[in-house]
Amino acid sequence: MVRIVTDSTCDLTKERLAELGVLCVPLTVHFGEEEYRDGVDMTNPEFYEKLRKAAEIPTTAQPTPHAFEEVFAQCLERGEDVVCVLISTELSGTAQSANIAKNTLESDRIHIVDSRTACLALGLLVEIAAQRAAEGRSAEEIAAEMESLTDRVRINAAVETLEYLKKGGRLSGTAAALGTMLNIHPLVGILGGKVVQLGKARGKKKMFESLRKMTEEEGIDDKYPVLLGHAQSMENYEQLRQACQPLTEGRTVLYGEIGSVIGTHAGPGVVAITYIKKA
Incomplete structure (x- = not known):
């Protein structure tokens, strides 16, 4: 079985991710000293309400390698291959964290794809990847198709x-x-x-x-x-x-x-x- 993993910038709803069986590693959002995991500790309506009231815009940060390592290890323990489709490396160090986690686990069953995009465009690639996994495609096949779509x-x-x-x-x-x-x-x-x-x-x-x-x-x-x-x-x-x-x-x-x-x-x-x- 192939498990699709992504990050929270894909902007698919929690319900949709669960329906697809996709695992999502959250980035973090910082309002001053307050830290929230994107889509986990704060709902979208709560975030935008807080944003409207904030004197300064919040900052964001990539997930840690450990966050990816935990998710990847669980997948491998279940016998799943992983295709991890992530926000553009030009916009975030998220993929770097994922690659560090992959190297720590020393597994060739983890395939990391730099989507070269973000937001709903990343979400669309995740939707397509999840569909391919449901069709029974291999991790190598799914990763190759995702790589081929990053330019389009x-x-x-x-x-x-x-x-x-x-x-x-x-x-x-x-x-x-x-x-x-x-x-x-x-x-x-x-x-x-x-x-x-x-x-x-x-x-x-x-x-x-x-x-x-x-x-x-x-x-x-x-x-x-x-x-x-x-x-x-x-x-x-x-x-x-x-x-x-x-x-x-x-x-x-x-x-x-x-x-x-x-x-x-x-x-x-x-x-x-x-x-x-x-x-």
Whole structure:
């Protein structure tokens, strides 16, 4: 049997991870001296409520090698091979911790994949990996497919508020004030393992239309599902879902909720569509 392992930046719900049989190693979020395990010690609604009230944005930290070692050891003891699909090494040292754990255990039954992405795009790869495991594919086959998809997995996301980009130092106060006045919404994605700006939209209606148009222009590989998600805004999620309906008609559409590690930097209200680009 193959067990899929990931980290909490995949932004799949606890219920979905349990349904898939995927094990999740949490990153940590720090509000001053207070430390919380992402998705374990604090729910998403609790996190965003605390974020809204915080004077400064929290910081995040990768899991320790020991956290991965514990999970890997349990899998090996049950006779399971492991495929561990993790946040981009360009964004976090999480995969480094996993590799240290693998080397400590000295097992060739552990396969670690740098997804070269994060957030819901990582979640989509995890969904695909779990499906392959359920189909009875070997760990080597699943890891190879995940590696082959890292260059084609896409996430097109829109940021609702500029407040948290300003708090995090990614946007000056002047630019944030001007952007807010003009109702500007940055459009972002992850390419080459790094977060990049894809454009901007003026007004929320244009924001949803732009996400659909960018996705449509690049093209979706029909062999894979599409994943839509949001950060504490079901209203924005529903508008995105409706805007993208012409693209998702007849496809399997999955769901995710953007959690604290990604939400720390982008804030609530973010929406995103994730897919595998046509080869």
